[in-house]
Amino acid sequence: MQTTGSENRLKRQYQPCIWMQAGVVDHKLCHEDYNCPRCRYDRVMNNLAEENISLKRSGIIPFGKRGRIVSWKERLLARPLSKRPCIHHMKGRIEFRLCHMEYRCGSCDFDQFFDDQYSVHAVVRPVDVLDVKGFKIPQGYYFHQGHTWMKIEESSSVRIGIDDFALRLLGPLDKIEAPLVGREIRQGRGDISIARGKNTARMLSPVSGIVTSINSTLREDGCLANRNPYSEGWVMMVRPDSLRMDMKNLMIHNESSAFMDKQVDLLCREIEEVAGPMTTDGGFFGDDIFGNMPQLEWGRLAKVFLRT
Amino acid sequence: MSKCVFICPIGIIASDIIDRLMACVEERCGINCEIYPPMETPRYAYDDRRFQYDSKMILKQMIKQCPPHNLGFMGVTALDLFVPILKYVYGLSQLDGRCSLISTYRLDPALYGEPPDSDLLMSRIGKTAIHELGHSFGLTHCRNPRCIMFASTKIEHTDFKQPTLCSTCLEVLKWKIKMM
Numbered sequence: 001m002q003t004t005g006s007e008n009r010l011k012r013q014y015q016p017c018i019w020m021q022a023g024v025v026d027h028k029l030c031h032e033d034y035n036c037p038r039c040r041y042d043r044v045m046n047n048l049a050e051e052n053i054s055l056k057r058s059g060i061i062p063f064g065k066r067g068r069i070v071s072w073k074e075r076l077l078a079r080p081l082s083k084r085p086c087i088h089h090m091k092g093r094i095e096f097r098l099c100h101m102e103y104r105c106g107s108c109d110f111d112q113f114f115d116d117q118y119s120v121h122a123v124v125r126p127v128d129v130l131d132v133k134g135f136k137i138p139q140g141y142y143f144h145q146g147h148t149w150m151k152i153e154e155s156s157s158v159r160i161g162i163d164d165f166a167l168r169l170l171g172p173l174d175k176i177e178a179p180l181v182g183r184e185i186r187q188g189r190g191d192i193s194i195a196r197g198k199n200t201a202r203m204l205s206p207v208s209g210i211v212t213s214i215n216s217t218l219r220e221d222g223c224l225a226n227r228n229p230y231s232e233g234w235v236m237m238v239r240p241d242s243l244r245m246d247m248k249n250l251m252i253h254n255e256s257s258a259f260m261d262k263q264v265d266l267l268c269r270e271i272e273e274v275a276g277p278m279t280t281d282g283g284f285f286g287d288d289i290f291g292n293m294p295q296l297e298w299g300r301l302a303k304v305f306l307r308t
Numbered sequence: 309m310s311k312c313v314f315i316c317p318i319g320i321i322a323s324d325i326i327d328r329l330m331a332c333v334e335e336r337c338g339i340n341c342e343i344y345p346p347m348e349t350p351r352y353a354y355d356d357r358r359f360q361y362d363s364k365m366i367l368k369q370m371i372k373q374c375p376p377h378n379l380g381f382m383g384v385t386a387l388d389l390f391v392p393i394l395k396y397v398y399g400l401s402q403l404d405g406r407c408s409l410i411s412t413y414r415l416d417p418a419l420y421g422e423p424p425d426s427d428l429l430m431s432r433i434g435k436t437a438i439h440e441l442g443h444s445f446g447l448t449h450c451r452n453p454r455c456i457m458f459a460s461t462k463i464e465h466t467d468f469k470q471p472t473l474c475s476t477c478l479e480v481l482k483w484k485i486k487m488m
Binding site: 131196198276277278279280281282283284285286289292293 | 363390391392393395396397398399400401402403414420426437440443449450459461462464466478
């Protein structure tokens with residue numbers, strides 16, 4: 001497994017899959033530029049490995065070629081410590097380096113350093129944005145039912161933010177606070193806090209993982225998120241620890257559009273409950289629904305829409 | 309009570325629009341319409357942050373000036389209207405009241421970069437007027453996107469609506485009129 005500089009250059013050209021390098025499969029080349037979270041093959045292999053673990057736990061010995069599939073981490077951990085290459089070396093990005101962390105990259109200082117040095121931190125504005133009853137839904141973003149979003153970024157990290165609906169519902173925020181870098185967040189836990197005047201609320205994290213970066217501007221100017229919810233208004237970057245499991249609880253494309261459509265209907269019902277039937281024709285919701293209709297009550301909006 | 313709806317021009321608005329609107333309401337609802345003396349441009353309702361006019365403030369003023377003994381008092385304006393929680397409105401009315409207000413500003417095809425089309429404009433104005441009159445008679449929004457009482461959020465919704473009530477809303481309206 002230990003390779004020289006020229007071999008590394010060769011690796012970059014041919015890109016052997018991580019599963020091949022670990023010895024789980026005989027031959028498989030990578031066509032995703034080592035972006036494993038987006039790779040279908042990686043997803044299928046991980047599922048097979050998990051199935052085999054479940055079978056073994058229930059006393060059944062899996063057989064055949066499929067039965068021999070174990071996760072690439074498990075296969076590498078079976079090697080002596082001196083023969084466990086760092087994942088970044090396996091991806092052809094660095095010279096040989098040993099992994100001392102049993103492939104728990106989320107807790108690895110070098111991995112954090114590597115990401116900080118080489119990752120693209122530029123915030124890309126979404127270009128393909130759907131309009132659902134006046135609320136923006138960018139394509140490629142995953143949405144949580146608590147109105148937070150997650151976008152898969154470079155090097156297996158994800159960017160997290162608050163969606164257009166929540167920000168326009170609650171209006172201009174004074175501050176948005178994410179947990180400190182290095183802290184652990186959990187999917188569905190109120191890890192993000194928001195404040196507008198005396199009103200505060202917590203928002204649910206869309207994924208679980210370790211916070212690797214936060215948008216500190218939001219501590220002073222929460223309105224930045226109101227202005228650009230899906231780009232400059234991002235809240236934090238996270239190294240997820242169970243992204244695939246977490247993604248099962250998130251919505252994308254048609255699912256997120258249908259969800260947003262229902263949320264707008266729910267908002268109309270909430271408004272009609274406090275202000276009587278709407279007798280207007282035309283018009284999307286504005287940018288500060290709570291501010292223009294405080295009788296909707298902050299706490300109630302947080303409970304109904306943010307689910308906290 | 310006189311079975312008449314007063315149409316009140318607010319600010320500057322073409323007289324042929326008022327004439328065609330009256331003809332439309334008379335034809336579709338079977339209700340007589342009369343022109344009410346015009347109101348001046350409601351500067352008190354202008355919001356200089358939004359560059360729009362607050363339709364609720366105008367409606368409140370209309371309620372104060374509403375003539376007695378009529379079926380409805382409808383303001384028609386070419387100004388861009390809003391309510392605080394919405395970006396704009398085509399119309400607004402009192403539920404089970406007599407006053408309503410419609411704006412032609414966002415019904416004009418020219419606003420969407422389309423060629424002038426007075427028939428399309430009048431079709432939209434007619435639908436919006438009957439929608440708001442429906443509210444005045446106590447009808448609420450309908451879930452049927454083809455019914456005139458469907459709440460449009462954009463102009464395509466208004467164009468998709470038929471110029472009539474769905475069977476359910478029609479029955480409710482008949483019952484409401486009977487109760488008046």
